[in-house]
Amino acid sequence: MSKLVSGFSKLSKTEKINWLITNHLPNQDAAEKILKQYWNSDQKLQQLHDEFIENTVTNYYLPLGVAPNFVINDKIYTIPMTTEESSVVAAASKAAKYWQTRGGFKTTVLSTIKIGQVHFTYSGSFKALEDYFNLVKPQLIEDAKPITKNMDKRGGGILNIELKNKTNDLEHYYQLHATFETLDAMGANFINSCLEQFAKTFKAEAEKVLPQPVNVIMSILSNYVPECIVRAEVSCKVEDLAEKDIDPNAFAEKFIQAVNIAEIEPYRAVTHNKGIMNGIDAVVLATGNDFRAVEAGVHAYAAKDGTYSSLTHAKIDNGIFTFWMEVPLALGTVGGLTNLHPLVKLALEILDKPNAKQLMQIVAVAGLAQNFAALRSLTTTGIQEGHMKMHLMNILNQFEATAEEKIKIVHHFKTNVVTHSAVVNAIENLRH
Structure with a gap:
């Protein structure tokens, strides 16, 4: 049971940790080891992190990955993404590769108020x-x-x-x-x-x-910024959507139907837009911006017409397939963490030091790419095939699989469906 404490913010970091361990963490030695192993060995850098917020006891790590091959307005980008969800970076990268040979992404900042x-x-x-x-x-x-x-x-x-x-x-x-x-x-x-x-x-x-x-x-x-809008889109001839075992016309029609459902069905729209935010949040976080403000503003915008609806739209016009999104994004490339956090500085360098308008466009593309990848999976192979294969390593790590066990099990699931129970059975069979 938690205990009241007076003057906690005035304690040193070590004193805070000792209080936390004594009052909340029964396995004290293990808890202290976990908290301290995430401290940065560079004391100056650790102090910088300590002073971002109050009552810091350690650092909480999230992976910083990159999604290459994004062609945005005819310029090639590698987009940094910070997220813990297994398939986000992979999905974004897959969408980037898909569209790089079909004209790339086109973006326009409509307003910045x-x-x-x-x-x-x-x-x-x-x-x-x-x-x-x-x-x-x-x-x-x-x-x-x-x-x-x-x-x-x-x-x-x-x-x-x-x-x-x-x-x-x-x-x-x-x-x-x-x-x-x-x-x-x-x-x-x-x-x-x-x-x-x-x-x-x-x-x-x-x-x-x-x-x-x-x-x-x-x-x-206000974090609702309906006049700070960026548009991102992709388009190509319907026949250019052709892939192995996929009829382009059937794919385009099914894809558009999936978007139409999200436009009129709030239960679907929430999950649909959550997928968009998988991409948006990951870049917003990597670049030191406020992903909570962005989330709140985007979801309010999705309900601006009185019903919560899809942020993305799709159509076929004169044989041209177009998939697009207009989204509110209030972002910055100066001030805040952009001047302080070393990884944020690095992320902005990876993006060739964009200004705020350019960052709006990059972030919107990440969201559109994420949504395209999700809808492409949903309307063809199903979402779980790709997602669970990415999640496989997390399950193996939960069971503390050795390097040799990982190699064998990953090989096994190249030709088998990944589910949690199937992975558990494979581990048990391998070990016995």
């Missing part, structure tokens, strides 16, 4: 509030200039501020709805600093003009 809001209540008349807002709006922008100065010089900054009346949804509730261009920064700290300054000015000036007080509830950016 980001949003923040000051949420407040006001009990007076809307007309008085609206007149006041029109009066104070230039001062809101002026008072934020010390914050926006550098961003303005680079061509970004505050795009607009609107007053939104939300009283039909919640009594006395209004917003200052602001839009921003943050260029190569994801911009969360920039936007939040601007919003807090807006709120300060808006409230202070209101006291001089309005008969009722403005009550600021909170000032915060």
